[in-house]
Amino acid sequence: MVELQNPFKKITSLDVALEQLHDGMTIMFGGFGGVGSPPTLIEGMIAKNLTDLTLIGNDTGFPQIGIGKIVSQGRVRKIIASHIGSNPIAGRLMNEGRLEVEFSPQGTLVERIRAGGMGLGAILSDVGIDNEIVSAGKKRIELNGRTYLVEPALTAQVSIVYAKKADPYGNLIYDKSARNTNPLVAMAGNFTIAEVEEIVPLGSLSPEEIVTPGVFVDMIILSSGVNWKWAWE
């Protein structure tokens, strides 16, 4: 086996990656119902005993799947998500006033994340304009005869994502529906850690197939693999 070169010093260990994460931080995570969430980083965050986190991501997973593990342990102060229904513990913590939840419609949420990653300030959308929860406190703008809500862009101190393959520059490709929010989340972190199933030599990914250019990725760690049982198992 050829030893993997690390010319960009991005390939590192879980322990070094965890040095980037601290109590009270705003952390954005990839994944949809746990599919495509980084299992090794999540386990490491629990082992590091991180608390008082603000999380941004599609949903709260299931109680023992994906980011749900962190939410279920009461380590999160606030989450911005589109759905918490598959994690009853999240609902209970919200009702008890121990977890603040900001709901954003799924398509709007990912556009807000994309806008953050693309250096924009906000997006305009009419989705949820008739809904008091979605429209509460948001500015309205008339444009070309239509009314839109101003939906602020989202960024995070650190983003954590899961990908199938990375090269040493951090170029990423994903696996089937585990892509979901990951390419957007990868761009919206001030510092992005990618957990990957496989690290391949520089030049072995075709430039045509790369989904996330490595410029958006600051650290790469090798995944220990999914360590939860899926809901259907």
Added chain:
Amino acid sequence: MGLNLDVRNKMAKRAAEEITDGMVVNLGIGIPSLVPNHLPETMTVMFHAENGILGMGPSPATGKEDGNLCNAGGFPVTVVPGASYFDSVTAFGMIRRGKIDVSILGSLQVSSTGDLANWIIPGKKVPGMGGAMELASKANKLIVLMNHTDKTGRPKILEKCTLPLTAKKCVDLIITELAVFEIVNEKLMLIQHFHTTTVDEIISKTACDILIAENLKVIDF
């Protein structure tokens, strides 16, 4: 009291009649997920999942599941030839841009003008809207598949929804275990009913005025 599988499949079979060759279709969880079982095998339909798949196929055989290939409900699926994977932004761009021909959802309440309330019961169940707002307000045709009344027998089709709205004036067709309603120009019209019920029963279980189609049909399955 839930509906037994036979009744659920009858509703799904009726909904399947709304799908034609070449359509792009998004299905919600519950009864809508039964609809593909009632489509002719020769029909080419691209099923869309908001987590980033266009061209979903049937569930895989036991032991063939792939944890990285799931639908929006988190359950394993397969893909058909011609399928594509994409990120969530693209998945919702398809919805907002009007590329979804038919969306079939469940609901808590629907108003006679087509308002949809299907995401929240204040103080009881607050799961979040997920992608329901985009699907409800942007799909070209929105079909609601739901029980005619709630668990305590109260009508779910009302003059005005009492629960917070998912989207206004978006429902085109309602299919219950009793009947099929079309909503055109904010008016609710009974167009078909199952042979197991009567117009009188339907009226008694619906909490708003109903127009009755001149060519009212009886569904005989």
